[in-house]
Amino acid sequence: MERNINLLFCLLFSLLFTIAVHPQVSKVEVTTNASGNFELQRNGVPYYIKGAGAKDHFDLLVKSGANSIRIWSTNNKALLDSAHQHGLTVTLGLYVRPERSGMDYNNEYAVKGQIEQLKNEVMKYKDHPALLVWGIGNEVDLRYSNFKVWKTIEVLAKFIKEVDPNHPTMTVTAGIDPSKAYYIKKYCPSVDILGLNVYGSIENAGANLRKFNWDKPYIVSEWGVNGPFEARRTSWKAKIEPPNGLKADQRLRRYKELIEKDIELCIGSYCFLWGQKQESTATWHGMFLSDGRPTEAVDVMQFCWTGEWPQSRAPSIKDISLENIGWRKDHILASSVQATLSIEYLKYNNKKVIVEYVLYPEAFSNKIGGDIQKSPDSIKFDIVKQSDNELIFISPKKKGAYRLFAYVKNEKGQSSVANIPFLVK
Amino acid sequence: MKLTLQITLAILFFCSLSCGNMRDVSIYEPSKSISAFKQFPHKILFTNSEENGLWGIKNNACKEISFESSNSYIGKDHLYIKWNASKCNYIGMGLKWDNYKGKNLMPILETTAIELHVRIDSGELSNVPMFFILEDYGGKQCRANINYLDLEGGRIDTEWRRIRIPFQAFNYAKRGVNMSNIKELRLEFQRNGHLHIDNIVIVPHDYNYKNTTNKFTKVFNSHPVQLGAGKEYWWGVNTKYSSSFKFGGFFKNESVVVDLDLSKEDTWDTFGFSPYMWMHVDLSSIYSTSAIKFKIKSSKLPKLQAFLFAYTGERRRLQKILNESNFIDKENGIFEAYIPLKSLMGHSKFSWDNLKEIRFRVLEGTQFEIGDFQLIEFRGDPKKPNKWKGI
Numbered sequence: 001m002e003r004n005i006n007l008l009f010c011l012l013f014s015l016l017f018t019i020a021v022h023p024q025v026s027k028v029e030v031t032t033n034a035s036g037n038f039e040l041q042r043n044g045v046p047y048y049i050k051g052a053g054a055k056d057h058f059d060l061l062v063k064s065g066a067n068s069i070r071i072w073s074t075n076n077k078a079l080l081d082s083a084h085q086h087g088l089t090v091t092l093g094l095y096v097r098p099e100r101s102g103m104d105y106n107n108e109y110a111v112k113g114q115i116e117q118l119k120n121e122v123m124k125y126k127d128h129p130a131l132l133v134w135g136i137g138n139e140v141d142l143r144y145s146n147f148k149v150w151k152t153i154e155v156l157a158k159f160i161k162e163v164d165p166n167h168p169t170m171t172v173t174a175g176i177d178p179s180k181a182y183y184i185k186k187y188c189p190s191v192d193i194l195g196l197n198v199y200g201s202i203e204n205a206g207a208n209l210r211k212f213n214w215d216k217p218y219i220v221s222e223w224g225v226n227g228p229f230e231a232r233r234t235s236w237k238a239k240i241e242p243p244n245g246l247k248a249d250q251r252l253r254r255y256k257e258l259i260e261k262d263i264e265l266c267i268g269s270y271c272f273l274w275g276q277k278q279e280s281t282a283t284w285h286g287m288f289l290s291d292g293r294p295t296e297a298v299d300v301m302q303f304c305w306t307g308e309w310p311q312s313r314a315p316s317i318k319d320i321s322l323e324n325i326g327w328r329k330d331h332i333l334a335s336s337v338q339a340t341l342s343i344e345y346l347k348y349n350n351k352k353v354i355v356e357y358v359l360y361p362e363a364f365s366n367k368i369g370g371d372i373q374k375s376p377d378s379i380k381f382d383i384v385k386q387s388d389n390e391l392i393f394i395s396p397k398k399k400g401a402y403r404l405f406a407y408v409k410n411e412k413g414q415s416s417v418a419n420i421p422f423l424v425k
Numbered sequence: 426m427k428l429t430l431q432i433t434l435a436i437l438f439f440c441s442l443s444c445g446n447m448r449d450v451s452i453y454e455p456s457k458s459i460s461a462f463k464q465f466p467h468k469i470l471f472t473n474s475e476e477n478g479l480w481g482i483k484n485n486a487c488k489e490i491s492f493e494s495s496n497s498y499i500g501k502d503h504l505y506i507k508w509n510a511s512k513c514n515y516i517g518m519g520l521k522w523d524n525y526k527g528k529n530l531m532p533i534l535e536t537t538a539i540e541l542h543v544r545i546d547s548g549e550l551s552n553v554p555m556f557f558i559l560e561d562y563g564g565k566q567c568r569a570n571i572n573y574l575d576l577e578g579g580r581i582d583t584e585w586r587r588i589r590i591p592f593q594a595f596n597y598a599k600r601g602v603n604m605s606n607i608k609e610l611r612l613e614f615q616r617n618g619h620l621h622i623d624n625i626v627i628v629p630h631d632y633n634y635k636n637t638t639n640k641f642t643k644v645f646n647s648h649p650v651q652l653g654a655g656k657e658y659w660w661g662v663n664t665k666y667s668s669s670f671k672f673g674g675f676f677k678n679e680s681v682v683v684d685l686d687l688s689k690e691d692t693w694d695t696f697g698f699s700p701y702m703w704m705h706v707d708l709s710s711i712y713s714t715s716a717i718k719f720k721i722k723s724s725k726l727p728k729l730q731a732f733l734f735a736y737t738g739e740r741r742r743l744q745k746i747l748n749e750s751n752f753i754d755k756e757n758g759i760f761e762a763y764i765p766l767k768s769l770m771g772h773s774k775f776s777w778d779n780l781k782e783i784r785f786r787v788l789e790g791t792q793f794e795i796g797d798f799q800l801i802e803f804r805g806d807p808k809k810p811n812k813w814k815g816i
Contacts, residue, residue: 109594109634210665
């Protein structure tokens with residue numbers, strides 16, 4: 001009896017050891033369901049991607065109802081491990097250098113070197129249990145001229161087909177037009193899924209894919225509010241950012257009306273960005289602030305993914321104005337004069353909210369796409385009077401372009417933010 | 426007889442003289458390039474901090490540079506750099522490379538490389554965000570980065586790993602760098618990281634890669650040109666989702682049958698095509714004397730808006746709503762349409778060397794067939810195309 005127990009224990013231990021060392025690789029496939037709609041299946045079960053571009057805040061992501069993250073490169077294995085521990089899958093990006101970064105796709109040496117390096121990355125990660133989909137390249141089409149880049153994408157997709165039959169391949173474009181659809185169809189037959197990074201252009205993305213005769217499934221690989229590149233600018237070229245409350249409304253509508261409704265071709269989405277980054281401003285795309293506080297966009301995503309709002313909701317700034325002129329207009333102040341910033345917001349179920357104001361120099365940048373931008377440091381400024389809805393302050397003495405941010409947060413730190421660029425002259 | 430003997434002796438004399446002047450040649454003589462490498466006097470860029478000059482090695486908020494004496498690859502010390510570019514626009518340093526003597530790299534350009542050894546303190550990388558920059562005495566710079574093909578073992582880790590940067594990998598031709606008068610080598614760092622670097626030298630290196638020139642460009646410099654040949658280069662025609670457009674067959678070349686009901690919601694009212702296989706189409710040498718010609722089969726003239734798109738450029742879209750002056754009634758329900766390219770507002774700012782697409786929007790509900798698109802020679806008044814006698 002004792003011997004049998006020992007044997008059983010040994011077998012159990014061996015089994016656990018095997019599972020620990022070789023965790024289960026998921027079998028992910030693109031299929032069509034009984035209705036003829038495309039469907040992703042993971043281990044034989046339909047899998048609709050409720051995802052976010054994310055590198056952090058995984059606990060809240062899971063709590064909010066998401067099941068997947070998208071990352072853009074293979075340089076951080078810990079992210080995959082962490083995602084797996086949280087029960088999240090990963091669309092893993094292979095960073096294919098875009099032409100705009102100086103890559104020359106007529107340079108055989110550079111092209112072969114990149115391909116061999118990325119093949120090596122495929123071999124490293126192909127059996128990771130969190131892996132869902134390979135994302136081969138991100139926006140390689142943005143301001144490109146040499147269509148040969150699609151041959152690199154195909155070489156990698158084909159290689160993945162050879163060495164990893166368990167995970168579909170996707171390439172991600174910056175929006176879609178008929179020429180991109182043509183080239184991907186012609187040069188990349190081994191690509192299973194089209195990833196679309198669409199902001200303002202999400203409005204017509206589904207219809208356009210059909211017009212461009214795209215006949216494979218797609219994932220909305222980045223979506224959110226209209227990007228800075230689509231925004232109106234002031235006369236001094238500062239991008240005008242809508243208040244958080246309006247952006248939240250836009251997110252909600254786009255998910256419900258555009259993403260969720262395209263059940264024929266769309267197999268899921270990744271909202272952008274479950275984190276924080278500087279892109280024209282520090283708050284444009286990020287659903288978190290630079291200090292890690294969540295904004296109301298997080299609440300919206302929970303509603304999108306689960307159909308329920310969180311019990312504690314972030315406040316929502318719906319409007320902001322400077323000297324009684326709305327945020328859509330230009331604002332020009334003299335130096336060292338008194339000025340009034342006003343905000344309107346919803347408190348929801350918060351008994352108490354805290355309002356903060358921070359001044360920054362304007363962060364002009366000529367970077368495009370997701371290219372890294374630098375964040376400016378805040379500037380000290382003189383406050384004359386501050387209330388829950390109004391800030392009376394003294395404009396900076398030094399001439400130049402500035403941006404004044406208003407933050408409204410509840411006691412849990414859930415926040416809403418809005419800003420107004422202004423020029424001192 | 427005497428003369429014959431004299432000639433024979435003379436030939437023998439000259440032969441022996443020339444044979445005596447022949448030099449010994451080894452079967453295994455080193456190639457010209459190896460001897461060029463041997464003769465190149467500036468082979469060492471860095472082996473230790475005392476013998477090789479560097480600049481830009483003062484520490485600041487974005488970089489820390491030191492010379493570490495432990496675990497060097499060669500010499501008494503090696504270079505260590507730790508950087509973080511989040512607060513700096515430029516992080517770099519330079520190697521004076523034989524005290525800034527002008528270096529002529531031309532004889533060794535195709536057969537040598539910069540070699541260095543690198544390691545990191547922990548972990549493993551397949552690349553480092555750094556650039557190698559050659560600067561000439563005119564201040565022009567060309568650059569190259571680490572290529573996986575010349576990274577020993579395909580990784581950077583705690584072992585000293587060899588990296589080679591072939592001179593052929595530098596974009597000197599594109600940047601107009603004078604490779605016969607190179608001043609220095611710079612190292613530029615991006616994002617963040619750390620690296621131990623040692624033994625930066627010039628070594629012989631085989632480089633067997635070519636640069637191709639294919640840029641997916643089609644140049645047209647004479648008329649006529651058939652436009653939009655091949656149904657796969659058209660869009661907006663997808664009968665699974667819309668009955669507005671389907672391919673027709675009345676005309677000789679590609680055509681579309683239009684059946685548009687604008688009272689329906691989300692009606693597709695636009696179609697388009699690539700002039701030539703979605704390539705960059707270059708009409709720059711003929712655009713000013715060109716018109717788009719096409720045919721329409723209809724009981725009445727449809728209301729159409731035409732668009733031209735370029736891949737790049739200051740002005741990437743031109744458009745025009747066609748009017749009666751664009752059409753000639755050929756009777757029996759056939760119309761010929763002409764759109765002189767110079768009739769399009771803003772044509773002078775359009776990138777005619779980079780034409781991408783021709784597109785039509787149907788502005789009212791109607792039925793007709795449109796096709797046989799061509800680019801023809803046109804030398805009439807752009808405002809009155811149907812009056813030109815040359816048509």
